[in-house]
Amino acid sequence: MDIEAVKDRAGPRQFGPNDDMPEEYRRAATRMIQFHANSEVMGGYLDKEFTRHAPSLDRKLANTAKVQDEIGHAQLLYRAAETLGVKTRDEMLAELQTGEGTFLNCFHYPVDSWYEAPMIDFFVDGGAMRRQATLKSTSWTPYAHAMDKVCFEEGFHVKHGESILRELMRGSKATQERTQETFEEWWPRILQFFGPTNDESTHNDFAQEVGLKTTSNDELRNSFLNMYIPKAEKYGLEIPEYPRVFERDDGTMAVREDDLDWEEFWTIAKNDFEGSHEQIGSRARRQEAVAWVRESLDSWERGAPGTPQAAD
Amino acid sequence: MSGSDDATDGDAERVADGGTTDETDAPAVASLDRGDLTPEGQVALEGLLFRLADDEFVHAERLTEWQIYAPTIESDLALANVAQDEFGHARLWYDLLQELGYSEEECIWRRPADDWTHATLVERPFADDGWGDVVVRTYLYDVAERIRLEALVDTSYAPLADRVGKALAEEEYHREHALSWLERLASDDEARGRLQAALDDLFPHALSLWYPGDHEAGIRTAGFRRESLASMREEWLDTVVPTLEGYGLVVPEPDEVTRPEARGRDGSHTDAWVDLREAFTATHREVDFDRPARLRGEEA
Numbered sequence: 001m002d003i004e005a006v007k008d009r010a011g012p013r014q015f016g017p018n019d020d021m022p023e024e025y026r027r028a029a030t031r032m033i034q035f036h037a038n039s040e041v042m043g044g045y046l047d048k049e050f051t052r053h054a055p056s057l058d059r060k061l062a063n064t065a066k067v068q069d070e071i072g073h074a075q076l077l078y079r080a081a082e083t084l085g086v087k088t089r090d091e092m093l094a095e096l097q098t099g100e101g102t103f104l105n106c107f108h109y110p111v112d113s114w115y116e117a118p119m120i121d122f123f124v125d126g127g128a129m130r131r132q133a134t135l136k137s138t139s140w141t142p143y144a145h146a147m148d149k150v151c152f153e154e155g156f157h158v159k160h161g162e163s164i165l166r167e168l169m170r171g172s173k174a175t176q177e178r179t180q181e182t183f184e185e186w187w188p189r190i191l192q193f194f195g196p197t198n199d200e201s202t203h204n205d206f207a208q209e210v211g212l213k214t215t216s217n218d219e220l221r222n223s224f225l226n227m228y229i230p231k232a233e234k235y236g237l238e239i240p241e242y243p244r245v246f247e248r249d250d251g252t253m254a255v256r257e258d259d260l261d262w263e264e265f266w267t268i269a270k271n272d273f274e275g276s277h278e279q280i281g282s283r284a285r286r287q288e289a290v291a292w293v294r295e296s297l298d299s300w301e302r303g304a305p306g307t308p309q310a311a312d
Numbered sequence: 313m314s315g316s317d318d319a320t321d322g323d324a325e326r327v328a329d330g331g332t333t334d335e336t337d338a339p340a341v342a343s344l345d346r347g348d349l350t351p352e353g354q355v356a357l358e359g360l361l362f363r364l365a366d367d368e369f370v371h372a373e374r375l376t377e378w379q380i381y382a383p384t385i386e387s388d389l390a391l392a393n394v395a396q397d398e399f400g401h402a403r404l405w406y407d408l409l410q411e412l413g414y415s416e417e418e419c420i421w422r423r424p425a426d427d428w429t430h431a432t433l434v435e436r437p438f439a440d441d442g443w444g445d446v447v448v449r450t451y452l453y454d455v456a457e458r459i460r461l462e463a464l465v466d467t468s469y470a471p472l473a474d475r476v477g478k479a480l481a482e483e484e485y486h487r488e489h490a491l492s493w494l495e496r497l498a499s500d501d502e503a504r505g506r507l508q509a510a511l512d513d514l515f516p517h518a519l520s521l522w523y524p525g526d527h528e529a530g531i532r533t534a535g536f537r538r539e540s541l542a543s544m545r546e547e548w549l550d551t552v553v554p555t556l557e558g559y560g561l562v563v564p565e566p567d568e569v570t571r572p573e574a575r576g577r578d579g580s581h582t583d584a585w586v587d588l589r590e591a592f593t594a595t596h597r598e599v600d601f602d603r604p605a606r607l608r609g610e611e612a
Contacts, residue, residue, distance in 0.1 A: 055605075
């Protein structure tokens, strides 16, 4: 199939491993799914901190289940990416470790307090839900299938995140103030989660033309704002004055993008932010520390002395 | 909690085996409910439940440190399953304590460090490369867990009997998980060396699983547990020693190991416990909610 044929046929779940897809499509789809899978892994570096901080046994259990779900999503997504035949999972994981692999901007900011839990689990995950719901209609069928399961589980995460936020905002005045402060710190990052408006993004046009992506950054962010600003206010959070959010003629919300720090965003996109170094470094360090386990598994699978060959 | 620093393993066996001379006097299987407990019986039952709950909670708390850090995606998922089961078991036992009048705060969040009676095995910190420690620790623990749950199947306390089966069913998967890792790592020279180092380090702490607490005689008299700690310890040794030796590991002689100063069961612990408790209670102390959130019937 050539690119023109792909564009003609582009639609929800239109293509799969049995289709002869052009290189350009396979590379674009791999880039997108790999980014998504990497984000599940690196989101886990933040969320695992909350398991230790969780102030109730039930919350602790819900949190560790969430982290496990994220690793499960990464597993699914790397598998979906492998169906494109461009990279193996090991290659993609190696790229994540060396700093070549990219992932969502919000996961480049290390966390260390429970007040940050709802910022990730409610707002960031809520934003991710907006995007992932539209990806159920992506043109690469294995990716769409992965989204069915991911979206189902993310629904629970967002609900738990909302419950954490509600509890914090019903706490003491000091707790409410800390939560508000933390929200103000995270709010611009969350708005940038969706990336810049369409014309500034590098890969958007092509991804939309071939049906990998079905909704623009701008539409996704506005749909997030329409849904989450009322929720934030319902729990007593105040939306910061900057970045300015305004209502458009059609009644939907939008953000003044000039109020956001795009230099930081693009530094993050290159894995070159201070927090990027910290998070990727943490990944590299922890994975190298247990490289001996993977090596010994490899030698076991090859058939260590005294064990029968696995293939026999 | 009063320290029983003068207790020795000899005392353990005397208390455990000699505490009840005539077991036919003990109440029948699942014959007791909350209302049937004598004041002394309730204190002993609480001692038993705290040992169980604390072991599970602290073990799980340590295991979750490996989430996202495990060597492969598959091992990450599998260990997370184990950790969640253990938290779930901790919740079973803490729930029983809450039925006896404790709050979750009293059980976990506001409980002084030296009131906790878990074995020191489960509180030890992990090194970044300590996957061998994970494998050895979970194996030693899971075998002990099976033995101890089996000893509770015919407990006299009905609410406990109700819950033992669920925990036992899950422990079988945990043991298989630990054994399959032992098998794989032991077949590689370098990895076996790491298992051996972990075993040398952890075995003395694992023995603290079998130290008696203050309430051992009461636990036996009331039939909360039918078997003595000494015979459970023997069964444990009879299982783990040949298995580990079968994988080419050298198991320290139980009677010759240098016993750690901290006994665990009497509330004395290693420094690692103080740090761990400080870390997991930090948010609770800071936010000061009316009560810890309960999510049953929701997403937990």
